Amino acid sequence: xxxxxxxxxxxxxGAPLGEHPELYAWPVTEDxxxxxxxxxxxxxxFIKAGVALPLCQxxxxxxxxxxxxxNATLFYADSNAWACQVFPSxxxxxxxxxxxxxxxxxxDCGYKQNDRSFEDWKAGVLSGRKKISAENWMLAHxxxxxxxxxxxxxxxxxxxxxxxxxxxxxxxxxxxxxTPDVAFNAVFLCRSGAWVPPWCDHxxxxxxxxxxxxxxxxxxxxxxxxPRPDVLRMVELENRLKTSPGLTDEVR
Numbered sequence: 001x002x003x004x005x006x007x008x009x010x011x012x013x014g015a016p017l018g019e020h021p022e023l024y025a026w027p028v029t030e031d032x033x034x035x036x037x038x039x040x041x042x043x044x045x046f047i048k049a050g051v052a053l054p055l056c057q058x059x060x061x062x063x064x065x066x067x068x069x070x071n072a073t074l075f076y077a078d079s080n081a082w083a084c085q086v087f088p089s090x091x092x093x094x095x096x097x098x099x100x101x102x103x104x105x106x107x108d109c110g111y112k113q114n115d116r117s118f119e120d121w122k123a124g125v126l127s128g129r130k131k132i133s134a135e136n137w138m139l140a141h142x143x144x145x146x147x148x149x150x151x152x153x154x155x156x157x158x159x160x161x162x163x164x165x166x167x168x169x170x171x172x173x174x175x176x177x178x179t180p181d182v183a184f185n186a187v188f189l190c191r192s193g194a195w196v197p198p199w200c201d202h203x204x205x206x207x208x209x210x211x212x213x214x215x216x217x218x219x220x221x222x223x224x225x226x227p228r229p230d231v232l233r234m235v236e237l238e239n240r241l242k243t244s245p246g247l248t249d250e251v252r
Contacts, residue, residue, distance in 0.1 A: 001083050001188045003104035004204055005195040006153045007056035013105045014158030020051050028194050030079055030134055035193035036228050042197065043231045053232075056196065056203045058154065063211050067183045074213035077222035080108065080190035084137035085219070087144065091186060096145035101180055102138060105195075107150045109166030110136040118142075118167040134192075142168045151175040187213055193224065201227035 009015035011024045023045055028034060046053055075086050088094060102108060114135065115121040121139060124130030132140055142148050150172045158164070164172070189211065191204050205227065 001080065001100060001102045001104070001190075002062075003080050003102070003106070003108075003190050003192055004056070004200075004207070005105045005192045006103045007059045007062075007203075007207075008054070008105070008196045008200065009057065009153070009155040010054075010105075010195075014152075014156040016155070016157075020049055023049060023051060030081070030194045035078065036198070036225065039197050039199075039228070040231045040234055043199070043235060047235060053197070053199050056200045056207075059203065059207050062207070065177070065179045067179065068187065068213060069183050069185045071215070072185050072187060072213050073215045073217055074187045074189065074211050075217050075219055076189045076191075076208060077219040078191045078193050078224040078226075079134050079222075080104070080188070080192065081132065081134040081137050082219040082221060083188045083190070084132045084140040086186055086188050088185070093185075097141060097186075099147045099149060099180075099182060100138065100141045101149045101151065101182070101184075103151045103153075103175065105153055105156055106135075107138070107152075107164070107166050107170065107172055108135060109138045109142070109148065109150065109168050109170050112165045112167065115167060121167060136167070138170070139168060142170075149173075149180070187211060191224070191226070193228065198228035198231055 005013070010026075011017045011021040012026065023042075026042065043053070073091055075082070075090075088097060110118065110121055115124070115130075118139060121130060121136065122143060125132065138148050138150075148168070148170045150170055152172065152174050154175055154177075156174065166172070189208060191201075196204070
């Protein structure tokens with residue numbers, strides 16, 4: 001499982017602060033506002049501060065590290081929450097995955113500020129009080145009997161934070177660039193549009209295209225615009241309208 005935000009260093013997720021960490025003070029929720037509309041406000045802040053827009057890093061050649069079975073399937077969507085539905089039964093098999101490896105800036109194994117324990121979370125799901133989400137979808141695979149591994153990106157330095165208390169036993173390491181000793185039968189890739197800005201969507205398209213898996217399935221529930229509206233073009237148009245009053249009538 002690969003989350004695209006693995007390649008997008010942000011101070012709020014543990015990247016070095018840099019000179020303008022305030023530009024990354026982004027509240028995050030997986031809804032239409034935070035996936036699309038809010039990025040126009042954020043790109044204005046970068047332009048006003050005179051700071052170059054951050055881009056994803058380190059994704060070129062990433063797929064070459066892994067052994068992927070010839071008959072593997074690539075599943076993809078905007079939210080990694082849908083990864084909770086990718087099981088061997090989707091590919092004609094049965095039982096759990098032997099192991100699930102996540103490459104992500106976040107561990108997605110549940111957070112104790114939301115649930116007291118894995119058993120508490122599981123009881124909530126069974127009763128309908130809780131839902132499987134982007135923050136806890138790895139619990140579904142653990143529940144099904146899989147071993148789970150989290151590989152944090154090279155830029156992430158926050159593993160010792162108090163928030164790093166998953167609800168289950170999980171191996172959490174900084175990615176060392178090496179290949180796990182396993183052949184993958186399925187790959188799941190998410191864009192994480194609430195975390196990664198739309199000016200990186202062209203990079204995501206290249207990364208998705210480069211995945212060496214022939215059979216590709218967009219998750220049926222996935223709802224997205226890819227690429228998203230060009231916020232830089234929107235700002236350019238705003239500035240033209242401000243400096244050329246007559247343009248307003250022309251646009252109308």
